[in-house]
Amino acid sequence: MIRLFNYELSGECYKLRLFMHFLRVEFETVAVDFHPGREHESAQLPVLEDGGSRLRDSEAILVHLASRYDASGMWFPVEPVARAQVAAWFAIARDITHTASAARLHDVFGYELDVQSARRDARAIFRLVDDHVAESEIEGRRWLVGETPTLADIACFPDIALSHEGGIARDDFPAIRRWVDGMRHLDGFVAMPGILAPPR
């Protein structure tokens, strides 16, 4: 059984919980403490154990899970150009983590950092993502890469959907709001504190 070392309020851990629900892969969670001031411990989250391998880094784990459990190949496309595009979005997801998630660490968990810069930089990235999604919609597409959800969407979703907790409202980004709603309505979606599931 896959074991996920997990903190319930962590966006990085939620990426994996969410993706494993989409994949309908069974897993058990091992609760890990998260305390500001002990970042060296929490920097180790998420950690996933699968079949004797111990894996770190949320994007790396997403690639592992997709490669092993997604027979359809939808989530991490085999086609080279699409695969490269998904990988490029991992870099954008990192930027979103360093900005929007940093603002959330400040506001919710009391981290000391330059939150005004974090929010300003997050909004600049959100504007780019909003424009990308709006232009994709012109082409009849509503996911970050191609015609289906991919790991690009998973990687970016938590920090964007939790941005309000860091003082970044999504009122100015209507295409992003539609994209978030699209994710929430995917079969197998699960919530986390701060991200509501759609009503049944």
Added chain:
Amino acid sequence: MSEAQRDAALNGAPVDEWLAVSAASRIGATPLRTRLLGRPLAVWRDTLTGDPVAAPEIGAQQRYHAIDRYGCTWVALAAPRRALFTLPQYEQPGRRVIDCGAFGVHTSAPRVIENFLDMGHFPYVHAGILGEEPHTEVKDYKVHEDEHGELWATDCAFWQPRAAAAANAGMDVDYTYRVPQPFCALLYKTSPRMPAERDVIALFVQPLGEVESRAHLLMLLFDDEHDNTALVSFQQTIFGQDKPILESQMPKRLPLDARAEVSTRADAMSMAYRRWLKATGLRYGVEVTPSR
């Protein structure tokens, strides 16, 4: 008159109340920098005496009042007008004291407290844990003010699918709420492990500013099976679910006028809390229409 007292005279801020600022275990030689009632605050521990020390900033001569109680460090910006409330369960043998962390919330302290006193949201915000449709009814309960001026709600009952980390099945839970001071609330609920005792969940809200708060969560309970992490995770999940609702409530300052927001008998404790706050003269984090 100190600057703090001058400000208090102007804006009804509770500068003479003890306000929680941190888990005591997190206060050490390295100062914690935070805010209280809109003012900067530095808190550290005196290495000789072991006592907490509070000041506007690290190099300042001025000192605020600081004490450790119930696992938290408390600060009063002006001479406190009364002793901190009592909490006998803190010293009770067999009880575990669990620091469940502190969370920033973009709303006023009274909004955070009021939500804590509300049961009607359990089947919706905490579905599958603290409540579940169709068990949505909030039966009538009793509200009273005791001889110390503390507000109580008793004989509250609610059916919960998973009342605590230690609960394996749904159960009827008895709730008692206590509000000993404006920004503190305590919940006494049936203990799944020791049905004759009550688990205590404490919420101490630190007003960083009027519409910016930090919620300090503490549990005092009987549970010899689950480790701290599982218990903390349960409490933090609950709080994390409340956060987006709290942050969406408008206005952020709690309206104290009876007609400002619609209520029913299910909201008896919320209404009592608002009336009680108004009677204290608090003018911080609240909205009061000036009387004609």
Added chain:
Amino acid sequence: MHGKTAVHTLSCAYHGWRFAKDGACIYIPAKPNLSPPRSACAKTYAVREEGGLIWATLADASWRGIGDVQMPDAFCRGFVVYRSPQATRSFLLNHFAAVRVDGAVMERRDESGARCVLFLQPMSDERTVIYLWIDTEDEPGDGARIEAMLRAARAFRELRTQLEADAHDAPAGSRR
């Protein structure tokens, strides 16, 4: 308000209160046997769907249509602009030649004669939403149509940058 819609009711995510289309509260789950008080109601506004857009009014304005502007056939996208509605409107009027304006609707033709229509939504004192529509000759789903829409969207994105840079104290990075 967070909520869900089910058939013709809106349900609040906090306590599950249910509201009918006219805004009246029809059910309070915490008190299932209680008739909700009449004061328990959600404020409603007049709304209508016209020409592929949703229109609303916060007061009692009566509907007067979009004047004699012909509705174009292709909706490109909406743009949130970090400027006030007045500043946005002024900028667009100054920037374009041959603009026909009717309230919140602006119609123009570019150098090649292609027509586009802009609908302005006053979001707040600091925010305006612009809905960009264009005429195309091609069928829906046609690659050339999509190309035309993308070209228009990208051109307007450039314009938005200029519009926002035009402010003396542009709130482009302001916290909201």
